[in-house]
Amino acid sequence: MSVVTNTTTIGAIDAPSRRNTELALVAFAVLISVFAYANVGLALNGELPAGMLGYGLGLALLGGVAHLAVRRFAPYADPLLLPLATLLNGLGLALIWRLDQSERFQAIKTFAPAASKQLMFSAVGVAFLVLVLVVLKDHRILQRYTYISMLVALVLLILPMFFPAVNGAKIWIKIPGVGTIQPGEFAKIIIAVFFAGYLMVKRDALALASRRFMGLYLPRGRDLGPILMVWAFSILILVFETDLGSSLLFFGMFVVMLYVATERTSWIVFGLLMSGAGAVGVATFEPHVQDRVTAWLDPFAGWGKEAASEQMAKSLMAFGSGGTLGTGLGQGNSDLIGFAANSDFILATVGEELGLAGMMAVLLVYGLIVERGVRTALAARDPFGKLLAIGLSGSFAIQVFVVAGGVMGLIPLTGMTMPFMAAGGSSVIANWALIGILIRISDTARRPAPAPAPSPDAEMTQVVRP
Amino acid sequence: MNKPLRRIALFCGILVLALLVRTNYIQYVRADELNANEHNRRVQIERYAHERGNIIVDGEPVTGSVETTDSDFQYKRVWKNGPMWAPVTGYSSQAFDSSQLESIEDGILTGNSDQLFFDRTLSMFTGEKKTGGNIVTTLNGAAQKAAFKGLGAKKGAVAALDPQTGAVLALASTPSYDPSVFAGNSMEDSDARQKLLQDKDKPMLNRALRETYPPGSTFKVVTAAAALENGLYTDIDEETDSPLPWRLPLSTNLLQNEGDIPCENASLREALRWSCNTVFGKMSNDLGNAKMIEQADKFGFNKEVFTPVRADASVYPKDNQPQNAMAGIGQASNRATPLQMAMVASAIANDGKLMQPYMVAQRQAPNLDVIYTHEKEQLSRPLSAENAQKVQQMMETVVADGTGTNAQIDGVTVGGKTGTAQHGLNNSEKPYAWFISYAKTDSGSPVAVAVVVEDGNANRDDISGGGLAAPIAKSVMKAVLDGK
Numbered sequence: 001m002s003v004v005t006n007t008t009t010i011g012a013i014d015a016p017s018r019r020n021t022e023l024a025l026v027a028f029a030v031l032i033s034v035f036a037y038a039n040v041g042l043a044l045n046g047e048l049p050a051g052m053l054g055y056g057l058g059l060a061l062l063g064g065v066a067h068l069a070v071r072r073f074a075p076y077a078d079p080l081l082l083p084l085a086t087l088l089n090g091l092g093l094a095l096i097w098r099l100d101q102s103e104r105f106q107a108i109k110t111f112a113p114a115a116s117k118q119l120m121f122s123a124v125g126v127a128f129l130v131l132v133l134v135v136l137k138d139h140r141i142l143q144r145y146t147y148i149s150m151l152v153a154l155v156l157l158i159l160p161m162f163f164p165a166v167n168g169a170k171i172w173i174k175i176p177g178v179g180t181i182q183p184g185e186f187a188k189i190i191i192a193v194f195f196a197g198y199l200m201v202k203r204d205a206l207a208l209a210s211r212r213f214m215g216l217y218l219p220r221g222r223d224l225g226p227i228l229m230v231w232a233f234s235i236l237i238l239v240f241e242t243d244l245g246s247s248l249l250f251f252g253m254f255v256v257m258l259y260v261a262t263e264r265t266s267w268i269v270f271g272l273l274m275s276g277a278g279a280v281g282v283a284t285f286e287p288h289v290q291d292r293v294t295a296w297l298d299p300f301a302g303w304g305k306e307a308a309s310e311q312m313a314k315s316l317m318a319f320g321s322g323g324t325l326g327t328g329l330g331q332g333n334s335d336l337i338g339f340a341a342n343s344d345f346i347l348a349t350v351g352e353e354l355g356l357a358g359m360m361a362v363l364l365v366y367g368l369i370v371e372r373g374v375r376t377a378l379a380a381r382d383p384f385g386k387l388l389a390i391g392l393s394g395s396f397a398i399q400v401f402v403v404a405g406g407v408m409g410l411i412p413l414t415g416m417t418m419p420f421m422a423a424g425g426s427s428v429i430a431n432w433a434l435i436g437i438l439i440r441i442s443d444t445a446r447r448p449a450p451a452p453a454p455s456p457d458a459e460m461t462q463v464v465r466p
Numbered sequence: 467m468n469k470p471l472r473r474i475a476l477f478c479g480i481l482v483l484a485l486l487v488r489t490n491y492i493q494y495v496r497a498d499e500l501n502a503n504e505h506n507r508r509v510q511i512e513r514y515a516h517e518r519g520n521i522i523v524d525g526e527p528v529t530g531s532v533e534t535t536d537s538d539f540q541y542k543r544v545w546k547n548g549p550m551w552a553p554v555t556g557y558s559s560q561a562f563d564s565s566q567l568e569s570i571e572d573g574i575l576t577g578n579s580d581q582l583f584f585d586r587t588l589s590m591f592t593g594e595k596k597t598g599g600n601i602v603t604t605l606n607g608a609a610q611k612a613a614f615k616g617l618g619a620k621k622g623a624v625a626a627l628d629p630q631t632g633a634v635l636a637l638a639s640t641p642s643y644d645p646s647v648f649a650g651n652s653m654e655d656s657d658a659r660q661k662l663l664q665d666k667d668k669p670m671l672n673r674a675l676r677e678t679y680p681p682g683s684t685f686k687v688v689t690a691a692a693a694l695e696n697g698l699y700t701d702i703d704e705e706t707d708s709p710l711p712w713r714l715p716l717s718t719n720l721l722q723n724e725g726d727i728p729c730e731n732a733s734l735r736e737a738l739r740w741s742c743n744t745v746f747g748k749m750s751n752d753l754g755n756a757k758m759i760e761q762a763d764k765f766g767f768n769k770e771v772f773t774p775v776r777a778d779a780s781v782y783p784k785d786n787q788p789q790n791a792m793a794g795i796g797q798a799s800n801r802a803t804p805l806q807m808a809m810v811a812s813a814i815a816n817d818g819k820l821m822q823p824y825m826v827a828q829r830q831a832p833n834l835d836v837i838y839t840h841e842k843e844q845l846s847r848p849l850s851a852e853n854a855q856k857v858q859q860m861m862e863t864v865v866a867d868g869t870g871t872n873a874q875i876d877g878v879t880v881g882g883k884t885g886t887a888q889h890g891l892n893n894s895e896k897p898y899a900w901f902i903s904y905a906k907t908d909s910g911s912p913v914a915v916a917v918v919v920e921d922g923n924a925n926r927d928d929i930s931g932g933g934l935a936a937p938i939a940k941s942v943m944k945a946v947l948d949g950k
Binding site for chain 2: 103104256259260261263300303313316317319320321322323324333336351355356359360363364366367370371374375377378383386390393394397398400401404405408409410
């Protein structure tokens with residue numbers, strides 16, 4: 001019996017665990033980030049920053065602890081996910097620290113430096129990753145919580161409606177003494193668990209019990225019910241919380257998972273039609289969304305008249321001034337963008353100070369994380385693992401596209417955070433947890449099958465020569 | 467499930483690819499356009515990140531740069547004796563752009579000019595801090611000071627030229643302003659500028675270049691030049707055909723003289739000496755509008771003058787007969803800038819050759835290498851040397867023994883012409899006092915000057931070119947002569 005049918009691109013039975021590769025890459029990621037930090041200090045003050053050692057040690061500790069946890073609890077995990085996330089997190093910290101030094105920001109009374117908080121949140125995030133690896137011995141356990149996750153996700157999504165809007169979007173909840181939390185970031189993961197569990201059970205019904213109509217497979221009404229519900233729900237989020245990004249994310253994730261589960265192209269067509277109809281419908285009466293669209297169509301037309309448009313134009317100018325090689329860390333003026341420069345618009349700082357070259361590198365790092373996630377899905381042996389992995393990496397890809405495309409003026413700006421890089425506790429913690437789950441699934445997928453038990457009859461079957 | 471997974475992988479790849487294409491598009495294809503965008507504050511930040519070059523008079527800068535901390539603009543422009551030099555330098559403000567020399571020579575002053583390309587490239591390698599180049603002006607500090615002090619609290623302007631080269635020696639305008647008060651970009655700067663803009667005395671108006679006045683009797687030297695050039699009269703001491711009283715053509719109005727002066731059939735010399743309206747009005751009428759325009763054009767009328775700062779065009783227009791007669795004595799629709807009248811005086815002093823007025827002698831790279839030197843250039847030839855000398859004799863008589871005695875300088879030949887220009891409806895407003903003159907030494911004339919005083923405060927009867935304007939012209943000429 002051979003389980004070595006190497007149909008996937010990853011799981012060879014004799015595959016080395018690659019833990020040492022991962023360690024070297026994590027060290028490399030930490031080194032790059034420390035260089036970035038030193039670069040900022042030299043450019044701004046002409047000397048190595050005082051906190052450089054602490055920052056370097058902190059980041060090395062985070063990467064090291066995460067690595068040790070992976071080595072101990074998920075020895076066969078994909079070796080790229082952790083270093084890539086560490087690199088983005090470290091680079092993000094350096095950029096946030098750089099923006100903290102901005103004199104323009106320091107002149108604003110409400111401004112508070114974010115780098116040290118971000119380092120703390122990163123530590124919490126890595127703690128979450130370790131927790132996931134320690135507690136979640138097998139990702140299939142999550143299947144048991146399908147409907148509970150739906151409930152939790154719904155609660156998390158609805159909660160912000162009872163809190164006041166911040167900068168036009170109701171996506172925050174405020175807990176006294178703790179601070180503000182963006183539950184949507186966590187809901188993303190939990191809802192992926194629900195979708196994976198639900199679709200794994202219903203996939204046959206959705207895929208097969210359908211009528212053919214004009215070349216498309218139309219699903220039955222009772223199977224269509226949940227998808228209509230999710231669609232309506234994402235529209236509701238958009239309307240009540242004016243959070244275009246999240247609705248796009250949840251809906252996109254659901255369509256991707258549905259398509260993978262049923263292998264029916266018709267779901268994609270339905271998904272696109274419905275999201276299109278929803279977006280156009282909402283855009284006709286929601287001024288917040290209309291502002292974003294006009295700002296996207298011609299960012300410079302609303303200069304001086306409209307904040308959204310001006311912010312968009314400033315972001316484009318930041319990218320433009322970076323040019324091919326960038327101004328160098330600490331030497332740009334991306335802080336002209338204003339209050340969201342270190343969160344939604346952190347990529348503009350990358351674009352201005354690291355230039356086109358830096359942008360391409362960062363986008364490729366994101367792309368690599370996504371593709372490693374998709375590979376994990378390919379390699380996973382159980383449908384639940386496949387669905388969960390593709391759901392998480394698909395939502396990661398959509399989020400990167402929506403945020404980066406938004407700040408670069410490719411699509412209307414929606415106001416989500418760039419995973420790992422942007423300042424924001426919820427985001428960085430949730431994304432570390434997401435990476436934790438992917439690492440867990442990839443560990444299961446790449447783990448070699450147990451060697452067949454030695455057969456007691458082996459000797460008996462030897463050919464005896466006369 | 468693997469087939470759709472591979473498609474999703476492809477889809478995600480396309481998303482990332484779209485982002486890569488987009489970042490290339492905005493950071494490579496559109497970079498220049500975005501960098502040049504008018505709203506892009508980086509342009510200004512870069513612009514004020516270096517010390518601006520200086521505008522230099524007599525080897526000393528009249529400008530400077532100070533470091534500021536209140537905004538992201540590092541350096542701010544300051545002026546030494548701002549109100550005196552403002553008509554020359556213009557202003558350069560972080561918030562309100564720049565004007566005049568500061569604006570025209572901005573490329574050199576900021577160091578961004580293409581002319582400084584090699585210099586910039588060189589300092590990139592030597593690691594020198596970027597600074598701007600300098601503009602060396604032709605101005606004469608003493609003459610400027612004399613002009614500014616002479617005008618004092620009065621409203622008016624002075625323009626002085628070196629007739630032999632066209633170099634601008636003084637350019638004063640009062641009331642003036644200190645460009646330093648709004649060089650920054652704070653609220654105080656904005657308020658200071660707003661106050662200047664709303665001031666009804668218009669302190670920011672450069673009266674020497676940008677205000678046209680009726681030139682009054684000072685224009686009679688142009689009319690005299692036209693008469694000589696066109697052969698209407700050849701001898702400045704022969705009697706002219708000038709009846710008294712003289713009736714304006716196509717009109718029942720008689721042209722008046724100021725007071726009871728001997729103008730009947732007066733010679734050119736006597737007519738200029740006493741400033742006879744009747745003689746010159748009739749002369750202009752006899753020559754006709756076309757010839758008068760032609761002569762005025764030769765002196766530079768009807769055209770903007772670039773020094774390189776633009777001066778408004780002085781106007782001698784096409785007109786009907788009575789208007790042309792009045793324009794011949796510097797009234798009616800005849801209007802001139804002080805610079806224009808200084809050009810008239812300088813062309814006469816320079817034996818008929820009008821030199822192109824200029825005020826930038828040299829442009830210097832930041833390392834003081836000279837990258838441009840002005841070569842003197844003849845603008846036109848309004849009259850022959852012979853006729854120019856005849857007009858000189860007439861003007862010298864005015865100063866020696868006529869209306870312009872206030873401009874006499876011991877031991878120096880001075881020629882001049884007074885003017886009292888009526889203006890306002892029915893001449894109801896207080897007239898402008900004019901004086902144009904030149905001084906002459908053995909080596910030709912080193913200075914020609916035009917002064918206008920529009921002093922609404924003076925008693926109407928006291929206003930006369932000889933009384934108000936001539937002393938100012940005298941002190942300016944003296945300042946130049948003393949420096950020789």
